[in-house]
Amino acid sequence: MTVDYIIVGQGLAGTVMARQLMRNGDSVFVFDRYGKDISSRVAGGIFNPITGRKMVRTWLADELFGYLFPFYEELEKELAASFFHPKPIYRPFVSVEEYNEWTGKCSEPKFAAYVRELVKPGTPKIGMDNVYGGLLLDRCGYVDIGEMLDVFRKYLEAEVRFSPETFEEDKLEITEDGVTYGDVSARKIIYCDGYASKNSRYFGYLPFRPVKGELLEIKLAGEIAVEEIYNRGVFMLPVGDGTYRVGATYDWKNLDTAPTEEKRTELAGKLEKLINCPFEIIGQRAGVRPATHDRRPFVGLHPEYPQLAVFNGLGTKGVSLAPYFAEEFAGFLSGKNDITPEVDIKRLK
Known part of the structure; x- marks a missing residue:
């Protein structure tokens, strides 16, 4: 079989990358050994634009959150499934000072789009004392990643684009025109195998911080x-x-x-x-x-072998990062655009 891309791993990264390539008209073949304890299946799958102890706007919030909603909604329709669940997040304050601080912040343009309500101290909340009030955040929710992976796997199997065998890098052949693995040949292979990439002879140099x-x-x-x-x-x-x-x-x-x-x-x-x-x-x-040393994904081509690529290191915010950067990488692979420097593995030279 000859395809455009071989993808290693069908966790969150591999699933989203495969779908973006297919939307661009490219053909894929995915290798994945099912594991119930892979990080994608264990993750909560939450997407949230205001994060951290200091409650700051997440990196590239406008770009990421403007894209992830239509992506997951369309993928649900394509797969006739239900795994995307928009749902507000309530973040209680820990002091009166924090409530006072946010009375001003809520009107700032960088926060206004993501704050549904500033909740006053003592307002009843189910199962919570809510002494100091809090923020009810908008454009949040979660993806049932396990369900998404299962239905997409069935889709790939029906299209004969999937193998459950364990990928063994020693069997990979790099040719002048691409790569061959067993009876599958492709222009490129994309590693989306999470923490396992640390053991790759080609991408093991990347500074993962699992x-x-x-x-x-x-x-x-x-x-x-x-x-x-x-x-x-x-x-x-x-x-x-x-x-x-x-x-x-x-x-x-x-x-x-x-x-x-x-x-x-x-x-x-x-x-x-x-x-x-x-x-x-x-x-x-x-x-x-598969977290990284600088909390930014690893995206790009191998510095010596352009037939090899990586889309990995999405970490704790993978649900929000994956759609946007998979589309960007698919565009890069077809010559339409560059890769955002903060995620391009060229930054690690």
Whole structure:
């Protein structure tokens, strides 16, 4: 079989990259060994324009959030699936001073588009004391990444564009005109295999800074039902059927995928500070995110072998980063545009 691109990995990065290339009229073949503990399947999948302890506007917010909504909405329609869930995020304040500060910030153009409401101190919020008030943020929500990956995998299988075999780099042949792997030939191969790229002879030089993350699955006691995403110190994400995901943790030393009692206790403790109602832990998951040294993705062509490419390192904000930069990279590969310097791997020379 001859295609335009071979893609290694069908996590978030590989799925979005494949779809953007196909929208451009290119053919793809994807290799992916299913793993329930890959970072894409463990992630909460939240997209949020106001992030961090200091609540700042995320990098390239206008560009990213202007693009991700139509991308996921259109992909849902194409796949006849439901995995994109816009949902407001409520971020409670931790002091009166913070509330006062945001009374002014809310009117600033860089924040106005993303703030639905400045909530006054003491305003009732389900399951929360809400002493100091908070921000109800707009243009937020989550992607059920596991569901998206499953339906896209079935789509690729139906098109005979998918193999579940483990990609073995030793079997890759680089030719003058492209690459060959087994009986599949292509103009280029794109590595979208997350943390596994650290072991590549070609892209192992990239300064990944992988980080293990853990999530809890909980149920709230009684008849309490929270519809918004609560986020301060920890997020509590309603995913239906009275179930919530709670996360996340960060561990740069222990890079296995085994859930730990330590992080279970840490997350439960942070959740108890966020809400004021009892909860039951019903599950726990862990995965390793392909984060990078400068918190920017790795996108571009290998410096010696232009037949090899990488679209990786999306980290904790992959849901918002992937659509925009996959489209940009697809455009670059077809000669239409350049790659944003902050994500181009040329920055690492």
